[in-house]
Amino acid sequence: MTKLRTCGSLTFAQEPSRKESSLGKFSLPAMICIIVLFVAAVVIASPAQNVVFTTLWSFSAGGDGANPGYESLIRGTDGNFYGTTSLGGNLGCNNGAGCGTVFKMTPSGTLTTLYSFQGQSDGAFPEAGLLQATDGSLYGTTSWGGLNGSAYYGTVFKITPAGTLTTLYSFCSQHFCTDGRTPMAPLVHGADGNFYGTTTAGGTGCDGWGCGTFFKITPAGALTTLYSFCTQPNCSDGNDPSGTLVQIANGDFYGTTSLNGTVFKVTPNGVLTTLYSFCAQPPNCPDGYYPYSGLVQASDGNFYGTTSSGGANGGGTVFRITSTGALTTLHNFEGYPMDGFQPYAGLVQASDGNFYGTTYNGGAGNNCNNGCGTVFKMTPSGTLTTLHSFDGTDGTLPYGGLVQAPDGFFYGTTNAGGSYGYGTVFRVGVARSCATCRR
Numbered sequence: 001m002t003k004l005r006t007c008g009s010l011t012f013a014q015e016p017s018r019k020e021s022s023l024g025k026f027s028l029p030a031m032i033c034i035i036v037l038f039v040a041a042v043v044i045a046s047p048a049q050n051v052v053f054t055t056l057w058s059f060s061a062g063g064d065g066a067n068p069g070y071e072s073l074i075r076g077t078d079g080n081f082y083g084t085t086s087l088g089g090n091l092g093c094n095n096g097a098g099c100g101t102v103f104k105m106t107p108s109g110t111l112t113t114l115y116s117f118q119g120q121s122d123g124a125f126p127e128a129g130l131l132q133a134t135d136g137s138l139y140g141t142t143s144w145g146g147l148n149g150s151a152y153y154g155t156v157f158k159i160t161p162a163g164t165l166t167t168l169y170s171f172c173s174q175h176f177c178t179d180g181r182t183p184m185a186p187l188v189h190g191a192d193g194n195f196y197g198t199t200t201a202g203g204t205g206c207d208g209w210g211c212g213t214f215f216k217i218t219p220a221g222a223l224t225t226l227y228s229f230c231t232q233p234n235c236s237d238g239n240d241p242s243g244t245l246v247q248i249a250n251g252d253f254y255g256t257t258s259l260n261g262t263v264f265k266v267t268p269n270g271v272l273t274t275l276y277s278f279c280a281q282p283p284n285c286p287d288g289y290y291p292y293s294g295l296v297q298a299s300d301g302n303f304y305g306t307t308s309s310g311g312a313n314g315g316g317t318v319f320r321i322t323s324t325g326a327l328t329t330l331h332n333f334e335g336y337p338m339d340g341f342q343p344y345a346g347l348v349q350a351s352d353g354n355f356y357g358t359t360y361n362g363g364a365g366n367n368c369n370n371g372c373g374t375v376f377k378m379t380p381s382g383t384l385t386t387l388h389s390f391d392g393t394d395g396t397l398p399y400g401g402l403v404q405a406p407d408g409f410f411y412g413t414t415n416a417g418g419s420y421g422y423g424t425v426f427r428v429g430v431a432r433s434c435a436t437c438r439r
Contacts, residue, residue: 050431051387051388051428051429051430051431052429052430052431053375053388053394053426054109054426054427055394055395055418056105056108056109056425056427057105057424057425058395058419058422058423058424059418059422060088060419060420061087061097063089063091063101063113063116064085064088064101064103064111064113065084065085065089065098065103065116065422066086066422067085067086067088067415067416067423068083068085068086068414068425069127069128069129069400069413070128070184070242070345070399071185072348072401072402072403072412073400073411073412074130074132074138074403075403076132076138077132077136078161079107080104081104082102082104082132083102083105083413084101084102084103084127084128084130085126086100086125086126086127086143087099087422088100088101089101089117090119093116093117093119093124094119094124098116099117099118099124099144099145100117100125100142101113101114101116101117101126102130102138102159105425107405107407109425111425114161114162114163115159115163115165120145120150121145121146122145122167123141123144123145123146123154123157123167124142124143124144125142125144125145126140126141126143127141127142127184128141128183128184128185129186129244129400131186131187131188131189131195133195133219135219136160136161137160138158138159139156139158139159139168139187139189139195140157140159140186140187141155141156141157141184141185141186141187142154142157144182146167146170146172147167148170148171148172148173151172152181152182153170153172153177153182154170154171154199155167155168155169155170156169156187156197156221156223168217168219168220168221169217169221169223171183171199173223177202177203177210178202178203178210178225179202179213180198180201180202180203181202182202183197183198183199183200184198184199184200184242185197185198185241185245185294188244188253191247192268193219194217194219195216195217196214196215196216196217196247196253196268197214197217197245198212198241198242198245198255199212199213199241200212200240201240203225203228203229203230203231204228205229205231206230206239210228211230211259212228212229212240212241212257213227213228213229214226214227214241214253214266214272226266226268226270227266229241230260232274235260236260236262237257237262237272237274238256238257238259238260238274238277239260240257240258241255241257241258242257242258242292243291243292243293243294243305244295245294246295246296246303248297248323251268252265252266253265253267253268254303254323255294256292256293256294256305259290260277261278261279261288261289261307262274262275262277262278263276263303263305263325275321275324276325278290278307278310279310284310284314285310285311286310286312286329287310287311287317287327287329288307288309288310288317288329289307289309290307290309290310291307292306292307292344293305293306293343293345294346295321296349296355298349298355299353301323302320302321303320303322304319304320304321304347304349304355305318305321305346305347306319306343306344306345306346306357307319308343308344309342311329311332312332313332313333313341314335314341315332315335315340315341315342315362316341316342316343317329317331317332317333318330318343318347318355318357318382318384330381331378333359333362334362335370336363336370336371337362337364337371338362339359339363339374339376339384339386340359340361340363340373340374340376340386340389341359341361341362341370341371342359342361343358343360344360344399345357345358345399345400346401347401348401348402350404350410351404351408353380354377355379355380356375356376356377356378356402356404356410357375357378357401357402358373358374358376358398358399358400358401358402358412359373359398360398362374363388363389363390365390365391365396366391367393367396368417371389372389372390372391372395372396372397373390373395373398373414374388374389374390375388375410375428387428387430390414390417392417393417393418394417394418394424395414395417395426396416397414397416397417398412398414398415399415400412400413409427409428412428413425413426414426
């Protein structure tokens with residue numbers, strides 16, 4: 001029988017242990033609460049049951065920004081959420097479209113623009129999400145601009161929660177951009193106190209054009225290029241690393257490259273090992289292709305991720321991969337109007353042990369070509385449930401992933417749609433209610 005460990009606020013169901021399942025151990029109010037929860041659990045099979053979705057903010061393309069970037073929100077130590085928009089903000093930049101913002105949002109949906117990029121030495125178009133470091137400041141990247149020009153060069157920046165921004169590094173500071181350019185993924189705060197990240201272009205690979213780098217940068221802004229992608233024969237090490245890195249306990253980093261799609265391991269000194277190459281199973285890449293997002297290390301020690309295309313139906317996959325490179329496809333997306341397709345975002349493992357994520361297209365919403373995207377839950381064994389299908393009015397094209405808050409709900413963004421068509425911030429979760437009883 002399914003019951004909750006707490007029964008006063010919205011939360012998620014958990015399976016009790018055998019010795020906790022006897023009703024004789026509970027008071028009468030608690031027994032009544034359990035019966036109510038049991039009934040709710042029985043009807044959860046209906047996709048609409050108990051799923052609560054709220055649009056918290058619709059971006060207007062004005063000073064509040066437009067088109068949130070490709071990565072997740074983060075939850076700050078103050079309980080608020082922080083993120084970026086790739087456009088909007090200072091409308092004197094980018095021919096009136098704006099050069100992007102950094103914003104703060106309260107859990108109830110009050111948005112504050114902390115910084116509007118000017119498109120000059122401070123950079124422009126922050127596509128990636130943020131990282132909050134132990135000093136309380138937020139660190140991130142822009143995909144354009146910096147001290148070295150207005151092209152696809154980009155920067156690394158620090159911003160305080162009050163909105164004071166410092167540019168730490170401008171890419172293409174070296175000849176032919178051998179230090180990298182166009183970072184699209186968030187930074188990772190390494191165990192050594194430095195920050196690590198990737199660029200999608202630049203470096204010494206691809207016959208000098210550059211197919212991306214893995215770098216280290218100190219809190220003071222001293223950058224070291226540790227590895228250049230596509231420097232191995234036939235680009236077997238991949239190129240265009242767009243997803244978030246994850247550092248494990250031994251100090252190594254794991255990540256993906258979206259082109260010549262791979263899963264790789266790289267040491268803090270830059271020694272890279274390709275663990276898996278996608279599209280290795282003919283025909284038509286049934287193991288998936290184009291892993292745009294990064295990985296999450298789950299409680300079982302394995303890594304989980306998504307591919308945005310390929311798979312049995314061509315709409316992308318969810319996969320599990322061991323630290324030695326043994327890959328298992330857990331789910332093949334079926335496309336519109338089924339369970340969604342093109343999951344560009346990564347996964348988050350929630351407090352209930354399941355994984356949650358988004359698909360860029362698909363779902364039951366019929367106001368968009370090929371569907372407006374979905375939010376889904378997946379068990380570790382691969383059973384997938386669609387929790388929400390976007391319909392355009394509540395957002396569309398959710399590029400970014402999700403972050404779970406202590407209230408059990410998930411918070412995320414859509415790249416477009418909403419009241420003005422420029423994206424949204426939303427909250428979604430499977431609610432349970434029992435206002436008067438607690439275990």
